[in-house]
Amino acid sequence: MNKLSLLGLVSLVIKRDLTLAMRRRADVLTTLIFFVLVVSLFPLAVGSEIDMLRKMAPGVVWVAALLASMLSLGRMFSADYLDGTLEQMLLVPQSLSMLVLSKILAHWMLSGLPLVLIAPVLGLQFDMSGPSLWVLVLALLIGTPVLSMIGAFGAALTLGLRGGGVLVSLLVLPLCIPVLIFGAGAVTAMTSGVSPAPNLSLLGAFLLMSLLFTPWVSAQALRISME
């Protein structure tokens, strides 16, 4: 029997999820457009005072990224749950945690990565300086995978529940507060002339911690939800 290696499993699941998303591009685009819209609303609402906008920028972009990533959480497992493919995934001979990790990675590529890539353009709207933009991108690059991982845990727990979509946001948003604080903090530090390194290091620590724990915890939550 030519069994899949762990790496083979990871690439298979990622490729599958990306193919599925490419056949339903609207889902990917909604997250991105939501992000762009929310960030663009702020200058319209609070006026065009450039100093104030510059100060607000990191917070606004991070809050918008957080909300946008909540939008797509409901879809992480629920489509597979409804058509029975998730049940088959629980039967993979390899570890379920690795499968969940692959699904998280695919989810991040579809919902987190586009935000990271478009963030500098949005930063320009707020007249952010070049170095601050770099820090913003870097902070988002480290922080958004953490959001996907914490989100996966929430999505797995609320799987199959009525009104799960709202519930998952209520469950996950408080857990994401540290990421928000240090993510926005890194950019604010940069704009006020302090080194963003401590904030970024803490974000990195969150990333490692969640890489270690969330796939396993989410896998257990999935098993419970599927009983």
Place this chain on the structure above:
Amino acid sequence: MLEVTGLSCARGEQPLFANLSFVLKAGELMQVQGANGSGKTTLLRTLCGFIQPLAGEIRWQGESIRDLDGEYRSDIIYLGHLNAIKDELNALENLRISSALSGCGVSDSVAIAALRRMGLRGRETFPVKVLSQGQRRRVALARLLVSKAHLWILDEPLTALDVGAVGLMQGLIGEHLGKRGMVIFTTHQTLEVAGVEMRRLSLS
């Protein structure tokens, strides 16, 4: 060999069956019978390891399925009420991905041959969403053809199938049993496999 001893299961607070024991040997076919809500699906899902039983033990080749873990999972194939196929993919992609996930990847030609045998000639690359219910079921059943699992656990495999496909399924099950495989299934239709004595397990 699948051994079940003293198995008890409940759905929520309601006990479904208690102290259920049976042995399924290589080449044997077993039908689980019972009224709606008697716990047929729960039994099959417990055998897959989705549900933890209240009491009792399930052993595969002499070892508890909990200890065997992945080894057991690569030895079974489960087909539930849901077809477990993605609407966005075509029949061929569905079959290739699902069989790769279950640990036995197949080439395009093998997958196409399996789909053709299931009566889907010419529809291999149609998106699954344009197929009829019966055809979707056939796509799901094609997994059985390419799988190398010894134990087939089939929950209502005949739903939505026409007479021809039911005959095909009977043939497939017969072949699998001939290769010393085992099949445990539920159905409300009649399924008879030539030359094989059907064992029946009644849940009440």
